[in-house]
Amino acid sequence: MFVKNMFVYTDGMAASKKKVVAPPVSRRERPAKPALSRQAIIDVALAMVRAEGLEKVTMRRIAAALDTGPATLYVYLRDTEDLHAQILDALLAPIRASAAGRGTWRDRLKALLTRYGRVLFDHPEMARMAMSTQPSGPRYLALVDAILALLREGSVPDREAAWAVDLLLLYVTALAAEKSHHRASSRAAADFSAMATAISTVDEARYPSIARLGGELLSGKGPDRFDWALDVLLQGILTTARSTTKKARS
Amino acid sequence: MFVKNMFVYTDGMAASKKKVVAPPVSRRERPAKPALSRQAIIDVALAMVRAEGLEKVTMRRIAAALDTGPATLYVYLRDTEDLHAQILDALLAPIRASAAGRGTWRDRLKALLTRYGRVLFDHPEMARMAMSTQPSGPRYLALVDAILALLREGSVPDREAAWAVDLLLLYVTALAAEKSHHRASSRAAADFSAMATAISTVDEARYPSIARLGGELLSGKGPDRFDWALDVLLQGILTTARSTTKKARS
DNA sequence: TGTTCTTGACGAACATGTTCGTTCGCGAAG
DNA sequence: CTTCGCGAACGAACATGTTCGTCAAGAACA
Numbered sequence: 414m415f416v417k418n419m420f421v422y423t424d425g426m427a428a429s430k431k432k433v434v435a436p437p438v439s440r441r442e443r444p445a446k447p448a449l450s451r452q453a454i455i456d457v458a459l460a461m462v463r464a465e466g467l468e469k470v471t472m473r474r475i476a477a478a479l480d481t482g483p484a485t486l487y488v489y490l491r492d493t494e495d496l497h498a499q500i501l502d503a504l505l506a507p508i509r510a511s512a513a514g515r516g517t518w519r520d521r522l523k524a525l526l527t528r529y530g531r532v533l534f535d536h537p538e539m540a541r542m543a544m545s546t547q548p549s550g551p552r553y554l555a556l557v558d559a560i561l562a563l564l565r566e567g568s569v570p571d572r573e574a575a576w577a578v579d580l581l582l583l584y585v586t587a588l589a590a591e592k593s594h595h596r597a598s599s600r601a602a603a604d605f606s607a608m609a610t611a612i613s614t615v616d617e618a619r620y621p622s623i624a625r626l627g628g629e630l631l632s633g634k635g636p637d638r639f640d641w642a643l644d645v646l647l648q649g650i651l652t653t654a655r656s657t658t659k660k661a662r663s
Numbered sequence: 664m665f666v667k668n669m670f671v672y673t674d675g676m677a678a679s680k681k682k683v684v685a686p687p688v689s690r691r692e693r694p695a696k697p698a699l700s701r702q703a704i705i706d707v708a709l710a711m712v713r714a715e716g717l718e719k720v721t722m723r724r725i726a727a728a729l730d731t732g733p734a735t736l737y738v739y740l741r742d743t744e745d746l747h748a749q750i751l752d753a754l755l756a757p758i759r760a761s762a763a764g765r766g767t768w769r770d771r772l773k774a775l776l777t778r779y780g781r782v783l784f785d786h787p788e789m790a791r792m793a794m795s796t797q798p799s800g801p802r803y804l805a806l807v808d809a810i811l812a813l814l815r816e817g818s819v820p821d822r823e824a825a826w827a828v829d830l831l832l833l834y835v836t837a838l839a840a841e842k843s844h845h846r847a848s849s850r851a852a853a854d855f856s857a858m859a860t861a862i863s864t865v866d867e868a869r870y871p872s873i874a875r876l877g878g879e880l881l882s883g884k885g886p887d888r889f890d891w892a893l894d895v896l897l898q899g900i901l902t903t904a905r906s907t908t909k910k911a912r913s
Numbered sequence: 914t915g916t917t918c919t920t921g922a923c924g925a926a927c928a929t930g931t932t933c934g935t936t937c938g939c940g941a942a943g
Numbered sequence: 944c945t946t947c948g949c950g951a952a953c954g955a956a957c958a959t960g961t962t963c964g965t966c967a968a969g970a971a972c973a
Contacts, residue, residue, distance in 0.1 A: 449921085471959060482923045484961080489921095493960070544794060544837065545844035549861055554870055561872035575879040580892050584830075587794065587837030594795035604797050611799050620804055622811035629825040633905075641905055642830050649899030655883075655891055699951080721929060732953045733930080739951095743930065 449479060451489040455499045462500055467536045470500075497542040502550025504532050504539070510555040512562035522563040523643050526585050529556060530639075533589035540590035557582070569650060577650045584646060592635065605631075699729060701739040705749045712750055717788045720750075747792040752800025754782050754789070760805040762812035772813040773893050776835050779806060780889075783839035790840035807832070819900060827900045834896060842885065855881075 457478050461470045472483040472493065490496050508528045514521045533540035557578055564574040595604070609631055617624035633641075707728050711720045722733040722743065740746050758778050764771045783790035807828055814824040845855075859881055867874040883891075 472961085473959070476923095483959090484923050484925090484963090485921080487961070488923095541791070541795065544840050545791065547845075547855075547858055549858060551869075554861075554865065554873060558870040558872045561876060565872065571876055571879060575876050576883065576888055576891060577895075578880070579888070580834075580895065583837050583841065584834060587833050587840075590794050590837075591833065595797075608797055608799055611804075615804070619801075620808040622808045622815065623804060626811060626821055626825050629821060630828070633826065638826055638829070641826060641903065645827075645830065645896065645899030645903045647899070648903045649895030649897070652902070653891065653895045653898045722931085723929070726953095734932080734953050734955090735951080737931070738953095 449481065449485065449489060453479065454486055454489055455496070455503070458496060458500055459503050462504070462536070467497075467500070467538045470496075494542060494546050497539060498546050498548055498550065501532075501539055501543060501546075501548055502552045504536065505529070505550075505552035505556060508532065508552070508556065510552070510559040512559045512566065518563050518566040519647060522560065522567070522647070523640070525556070525559060525563070526581060526643065527639075529582075530585045530589045533586060534593045537590075537593040540586060540593045543586045544590050564650070567647075567651070570654075572655050573650060573653070576655070580650070581646060584642065588639065588642075699731065699735065699739065703729065704736055704739055705746070705753070708746060708750055709753050712754070712786070717747075717750070717786045720746075744792060744796050747789060748796050748798055748800065751782075751789055751793060751796075751798055752802045754786065755779070755800075755802035755806060758782065758802070758806065760802070760809040762809045762816065768813045768816040769897060772810065772817070772897070773890070775806070775809060775813070776831060776893065777889075779832075780835045780839045783836060784843045787840075787843040790836065790843045793836045794840050814900070817897075817901070820904075822905050823900060823903070826905070830900070831896060834892065838889065838892075 454475060457475050458470050461474065461478075472486055476483040476486055508525070510525060510529075512518075512521065514524070516524075533543060560578050560581060561574055564577055565571070569577060609628070612623060612630055613627060615623050623630065704725060707725050708720050711724065711728070722736055726733040726736055758775070760775060760779075762768075762771065764774070766774075783793060810828045810831060811824055814827055815821070819827060859878070862873060862880055863877060865873050873880065
């Protein structure tokens with residue numbers, strides 16, 4: 414009897430009840446929405462990154478764009494880090510990492526690293542995320558592969574190259590993270606000015622070396638310093654063997 | 664009965680009970696609390712860091728410890744980054760950055776950088792913060808000064824040393840940020856395993872260099888890789904001039 | 914067919930950093 | 944003495960990431 418009544422009731426009010434936003438909304442409404450997918454989420458996020466920048470990509474906004482709630486996204490994404498890793502890999506696509514190109518292997522390697530750094534630099538939060546996530550997407554792997562190929566072309570032994578690729582990528586990532594943060598921060602100019610002041614007015618008795626070098630510490634433009642740093646790294650990589658290092662220090 | 668019970672109860676705990684449960688708390692109560700100060704906040708935060716770790720230091724918990732609300736802290740602190748910078752500087756105290764010590768200048772420099780990295784490594788969030796904040800506290804400046812002194816002792820020209828100190832600190836900070844995050848993350852083992860799997864099963868046609876090097880990419884223990892990286896950096900710093908680099912590339 | 918199990922879907926709730934607006938005590942000025 | 948201005952103090956509110964618990968549809972099984 415109970416079941417029978419219930420059956421009749423729902424049958425009679427089914428259509429209008431649903432549309433009038435009656436409190437007991439049937440869950441049968443659910444499948445009417447287009448099914449979600451991981452790729453759909455990533456696609457929406459990427460569109461947002463390109464239109465508004467990474468800071469505007471939040472779980473809530475993505476969910477709203479997909480007509481669902483933020484909690485639902487966690488069925489497909491582990492967390493924002495997972496999402497960011499996907500975004501980063503997509504953003505690396507334009508780089509078209511390859512060992513081929515013009516100029517010496519060294520020129521090509523530096524150009525490649527510069528392009529990689531550029532992507533991160535343009536996305537502050539991405540750079541920071543790249544510091545803590547071990548990217549493993551196809552584009553990233555292509556980047557790693559290209560770097561290894563270039564190091565090989567430059568006669569860097571495999572054993573050293575295996576570690577050098579980490580070193581190079583870490584440095585570029587860190588620099589991008591540092592610089593992009595400053596760029597994104599409204600405090601950058603004030604911070605730089607405060608640092609310059611601190612250095613120029615430093616207590617010479619306490620910090621003799623800083624006092625001596627003074628403004629030199631802040632000299633040089635970003636690209637120049639970056640270029641020099643890459644040269645330092647490459648020079649060091651070309652002349653520092655792993656096992657030799659180990660023995661000499663033990 | 665209810666009112667009566669309440670009355671009796673409050674009577675028994677008159678002083679503290681009134682202050683805690685009475686809705687119309689007079690603002691005249693304010694000055695009765697010990698005045699806040701930036702240093703008091705930092706001290707509480709430091710005590711928490713030492714007792715429970717940085718992750719447990721939140722504005723709300725600090726405020727609670729100081730018997731106030733989190734919004735009040737913003738009168739004294741700009742933001743959490745500001746707070747973390749103070750904490751970092753305090754944590755650097757034990758390092759006692761100095762150019763003096765035993766061994767070659769190189770040994771001492773590496774030891775100093777290792778100690779610095781250790782501090783960051785032990786505090787994941789601190790390392791990440793150090794990537795985006797330009798530390799300028801006294802202990803940090805002492806570190807910078809000591810590094811400069813050691814580079815000078817190692818005959819690194821001032822012009823190069825001025826940039827090298829940045830490079831060295833950035834690398835160590837970045838590495839600590841990377842490694843400490845992994846250490847703090849419950850996903851570290853899974854991530855590493857996934858990476859190892861990805862590398863060993865990589866498509867050779869697509870990533871020939873990665874396939875060739877395989878496990879070598881993940882070889883070596885942290886300290887060994889770090890030691891080698893420092894040697895790379897120092898070797899590069901010792902042999903890479905700034906102006907020469909500029910000319911050769913232009 | 915009926916029952917059980919699995920999993921997508923998602924609201925409520927929680928923790929955290931931070932901003933905005935209001936109150937009130939204190940010191941300066943008149 | 945009274946009034947005014949400033950800034951410490953702080954509650955309410957907001958945005959964000961994430962977890963937990965519940966519901967219901969579909970698959971699997973008897």
